[in-house]
Amino acid sequence: MNISFSQKPLIALSLLIAPFYFSQNKAEEALKKFEENYPQxxxxxxxxxxxxxxxxxxxxxxxxxxxxxxxxxxxxxxxxxxxxxxxxxxxxxxxxxxxxxxxxxxxxxxxxxxxxxxxxxxxxxxxxxxxxxxxxxxxxxxxxxxxxLEINTSAPWTAAVFPESGTFIDGINTKLVVRLQSKGETPKNWNGFITEAQDSQKKLVTFKGFDQNTGSFNFTPVNGKKYQLTVEDDKGIKQTINLPEVASSGVNLQVQSQADAVKFTLKGKNINENVKYKIIGNINNQLVYKANVSNISDKVYSIPTNQLVNGILNLTVFDESENIVAQRLCFIQPQSLKIKQPSLKGVSLSLKPRDSNSFNINNDSSISNYLVSVTDNESENPENENSLLSTLWLTGDFTSKIYHPAQYFGENRNTDALDALLISEKWLRFNWQTIMSGNFPVIKYKPESYLSYKGRATKLGKPASEAEINLIFKMPDQGFNYNFVKTDKEGMFTLSGLVFEDTMDFSYQLNDEKAGKNSVQVYFQPAFSFLSLKTNLPSHNYILTQRNSTDTIPLEIQRSVTNKSSQNILKEKETVIEEVKIKAQKKDLTKKLNNELSSSLFRSINETVFDFVNENQNAQGYSNILQYLQGRVAGLQIQMQGGNYTATNRGGNMEFFLDEMRVDASQISNIPVSNIAMVKIIKGNFAGSFGGANGAVAIYTRRGGTKGKIIDTTLPSNLTEVKLRGYDKEIPFNNAIYDEESAKSVPEDKRSVLYWNPYLDSKSGESTIVQWYNNDDAKNFRVMIIGFDENNDLLYYNEVLK
Structure with missing residues (x-):
């Protein structure tokens, strides 16, 4: 037997490579192409x-x-x-x-x-x-x-039998797995037995199910005989099915996944002794093991696991023509899951209603941030049924229904039950025959770089071929960002790598002094798209029944309803407080803006300020600022006379200023409202009027580059504005619910989620503090901490603090 191993950092195999000879290598070549080009x-x-x-x-x-x-x-x-x-x-x-x-x-x-x-x-x-x-x-x-909603306990269940490696051969003692399925719940307690079809009274083998998914037993079949399996649940419901036909010849692959190695044996019956076999082992579509077996015997072969990751190993036995003769899945080192654990220090817990609790996560410089969740342990844990571990190692790669898969990676896991489950599954990420024949997935969708948009520019209705375009982005909370793009011959260009929430405004202008106003149009469409759901929705374990007025609402639902009502009251209080804060903040910001933009000559105790930087003045719908101002200041009258605007204050003409320089009204009316930062209406005499007694309309344009400041006034006034759609905005979770003392006046606090932070930064050189507020009656807390270090090793903590 000759063995060789592949090597890749994710699997990190570095075992001795030995010579390997086989007539064909289609399987290895196909697998390598699939791994390199079609990651899953x-x-x-x-x-x-x-x-x-x-x-x-x-x-x-x-x-x-x-x-x-x-x-x-x-x-x-x-x-x-x-x-x-x-x-x-x-x-x-x-x-x-x-x-x-x-x-x-x-x-x-x-x-x-x-x-x-x-x-x-x-x-x-x-x-x-x-x-x-x-x-x-x-x-x-x-x-x-x-x-x-009620749990569906009456749905019928079915049973199916799966022999290890898919072969059931005369005289070979074989492990068989029974797999249960249902549109509702499968039974938790069940058992079964084997009989000959001709003699259903004599039990040849009996066994008990591991869980709601599988049970297993060993049996040696005899050629020419037919066997039946009878399964019975704890309600006395029975189902009888036939075992597979007994084959007179073939190869059976038997596997044991132990702590130090995956050990396997090939057994055969009535096979050509001159035929050679090839065994290929892949983890996550990556070749990690292959071997050439020249003769079938009871020899036990080993694949060392000390440098393998936890995960599913797919072992496939090929004959000389690269036909599959046996196949088996197993989990690597189910006895020892490679998971990092955090060290919690300074745990301070209180059972007083709405009191503060905290703990520290000991410093780990290799982890940049954690997900941290704290819930009242009386509520159901979302990780109990299907956890991150079971998705990572099991359900993420299979499509069949698996009941409570999290159990296979919990503290009290049954490794025999997991092994039985994998005997009943197939690796469906690829099909050997399909990829060996050269049929690979068609790639319609390329990996994206965050938000990307395709743009098309036209000039006077024709493609703006190989044109230079200036783009000015108004980044939310980040001020302005300038970009330069060049179109191709069709007037096309691409914007990629954008990261922003909600919407983003930007303006554009062709980098051509001869381009007239509105001569250039730019159209955008997203380069990303939602994809229609082509598969059916999976089944679930519930049914709907008629609600009666006497029905009792489940306690956890009662708590949620109560808490929703309390949160609405709290939200109203927070809204009032926030409105007061915002108004005060806006007043301060407007005062700051006024001080930055206007000189002492243009200050007056009789002034009205419109702030377009810190407040939404709803002015974008107006063609010019003078239209917007009409009727908004007592005594101010703006009228159109002889094609020009005039402004009067109680009958006296007012002057117009642009950035504190006297201008005609026509110059004011041509400025896009989006380019204006502040407008000040000054009534009566002021220093900058040079003797004018009726006041002024002072316009201040945007300059600079950050929020709260102003755009450079040298920007062209004929820029066209466009909006791009960004990421959806995540509703912030309120971890500091009782930082405001007034919030404690809500009648009841029945929150089940007490703390939720997907991105808690790990502070270099010091502990990371987690602090939350209790609800009204929590007695203990379920804490979840998840993170990945710089080597992508998983930290996973899901425990109860009492």
């Missing part, structure tokens, strides 16, 4: 909580993986909400940075009680089957709905 992304959505009430906010953090590491392929995640009929309710786009993103969805208050679905995907994932999208059922309760 998967997503885990971690929700702020498990159950929701209509009208609540749902917060989530999205983890995007390329195999078993944070993905660097995609920089956007698309998140959509669907009802049972596959009708889309909302859609959002959020940025992904180093494989992580976050966002929120506001569940409409009018949603009826039902199961809804959140779909998450990247553009790159659109090149492959939608079955690998993250499609997550969520329960949304609404006590006012005529129907209520």
């Amino acid at each position: 992304e998967k997503i885990h959505l971690l929700l702020s909580k498990k159950n929701y009430v209509a009208g609540e906010n749902l917060w989530f953090t999205s983890f995007v993986f390329d195999g078993y590491s944070p993905s660097t392929i995609s920089t956007n995640v698309f998140v959509e909400l669907y009802d049972q009929n596959k009708k889309q309710i909302s859609k959002k786009i959020y940025p992904v940075i180093n494989g992580k993103g976050s966002g929120s969805i506001t569940l409409p208050a009018e949603l009826k009680e039902d199961v809804y679905y959140i779909r998450a995907y990247t553009t790159w994932m659109g090149n492959f089957s939608d079955d690998f999208n993250e499609i997550l059922p969520i329960t949304v309760y609404n006590p006012s709905s005529p129907e209520k």
Whole structure:
């Protein structure tokens, strides 16, 4: 037997490479091409909580993986909400940075009680089957709905049998796995037995199920005999199915995944002794092991695991013609999951209502930020059913329904149950026959660099070929950013790598002094797009039944309804407080702006200031500023006479100033409102009027480059404004709910999520502090901490603090 290993940093194999000879290498070449050109992304959505009430906010953090590491392929995640009929309710786009993103969805208050679905995907994932999208059922309760949700315990279940490696051969003792499925819940307690079809009373083998998914047993079949499996649940419901036909010849692959090595044995019956076999092992579509076996025997072979990552190993046995004769999945080192743990220090907990709690995460310089969540442990943990670990290592790569997959990676995990589950699954990220025949996925969607837009410029109705265009972006909270682009022969250009929320305004001008006003038009369309859902929504474990007036609302839902009401009261209080703050802040900012722009000669105790930098004055709909001012200041009259505007104050003419220089009204009326920073109406005599007694209309244009300052007045006045759509804005989670003492007056606090921060910075050289406020009755707290270090090693903590 000759063995060789491939090497890649993600798997980090560095074992001895030995000579390997085989007549064909189509499988290896096809796998290498697939790995290099068609990486596979998967997503885990971690929700702020498990159950929701209509009208609540749902917060989530999205983890995007390329195999078993944070993905660097995609920089956007698309998140959509669907009802049972596959009708889309909302859609959002959020940025992904180093494989992580976050966002929120506001569940409409009018949603009826039902199961809804959140779909998450990247553009790159659109090149492959939608079955690998993250499609997550969520329960949304609404006590006012005529129907209520209940667990479906009466749905029928089915059983299927899977022999290890897919072969069931005469005289070879084989492990068989029984897999349960249902549109509702499968039984938790069940057992089974094997009989001959001709003698159903004599039990040859009996076994008990591991969990709601699988059970397993060993059996040696005899050629010519037919066998039946009978499965019975704890309600006495039975199902009888036939075992596969017993083959008279073939190869059986038997695998054991141990702590130090994956060990396997090939067993055969009635096979040509001159035929050679090839065994290929791949992890996440990457070749990590291959071997040439010249004769089938009971010899045990080993694949060392000390330099392998946790994950699924796909072992495939090929004959000399590269036909698949046996195949088996197993998990590498299920006994020892390679997960980092944080060190918590200075834990300070209080059971007093609305009191402060805190702990410190000991410094880890290799981790830049954490997701941290603190919930009342009385509420259901969203990670209990399908955790980040089970998505990363299991469900993200399979499309069948797996009940409570998080159990396979928890503290009390059953490694035999996980192994049985993998015997009943197939690796579907690729099909050997398909890629070996040269049929690979068609790439329709290229990886994007955050938000990208395609632009087309025309000049006098024709493509502005190889033209130079100046773009001036008004970046939210960042002032102005200047960009220069050059079009191609068709007048096309691309903007990429944009990161901004909501909308962004920008202006453009052809870099050509001879270009007349409005001679150039620029059109934009996004280079990214939401993709239609082509697969069916998965089944769930609930049914709707008629609601009665005597029905009791589940305690957790009662708490959510109560808390929603309390949060509305708190929101009203916060709104009033915020409005007062904003008004005071705006007043201060306007005063600062006035001081920056106007000289002492243009100050008066009898002045009215319009601030277009810090306040939205709703002036963009007016063709010029003088139209906007009409009727907004007592005593000021603006009229059109002989084609020119005039301004009077109680019958006396007022002067016009542009940046404190006297100008004609025509010069004022031609300035786009978007170029104006401030307008000051001064009544009566002032120093800058040089003796004028009736005051002035003083216009101040934008200059400079940061918010609160002004654009350079040398910018052309004929710039055309355009709006670009950016990322959806995430609703901020209020971790400092009781920093304002007045907030403590809300009647009841039944929050289940007490702290939520997807991006808590890890401070270099010091502990990272987590501080939250209690609700009214929490007795202990569930804390989740997730992060990745500089080597992409996972830190995962999901524990209860008491």
